[in-house]
């Protein structure tokens with residue numbers, strides 16, 4: 001490898017923090033992962049994506065149920081939950097790390113909401129049957 005400051009060839013396996021020729025810093029710049037600042041979110045855009053994903057998830061899942069397609073059912077539910085979760089997380093996050101953490105958290109929350117919707121839907125469906 002070469003010194004990034006003076007471009008002199010350095011001996012392999014050199015374990016010092018500074019270049020022996022120019023004294024320049026040889027440590028690899030450590031960007032703490034995930035702490036990069038995100039650009040300010042486009043709030044209207046985030047909310048739009050959130051609502052579209054949140055509402056179309058169960059809608060598509062219902063259509064899959066009608067079509068008796070289990071694969072689209074599952075991907076609709078997961079897709080809706082994850083996309084709406086991350087859209088909401090983007091709205092409230094300033095760093096990549098926060099976006100990932102909140103995205104997962106909101107996705108789980110959306111999945112719980114979906115479970116509730118389907119549970120109520122099933123109860124209503126079963127109720128219709130019984131009557």
Ligand SMILES: [Zn+2]
Pocket residue numbers: 003004005006007008019020021022023024
């Ligand atoms: Zn150097």
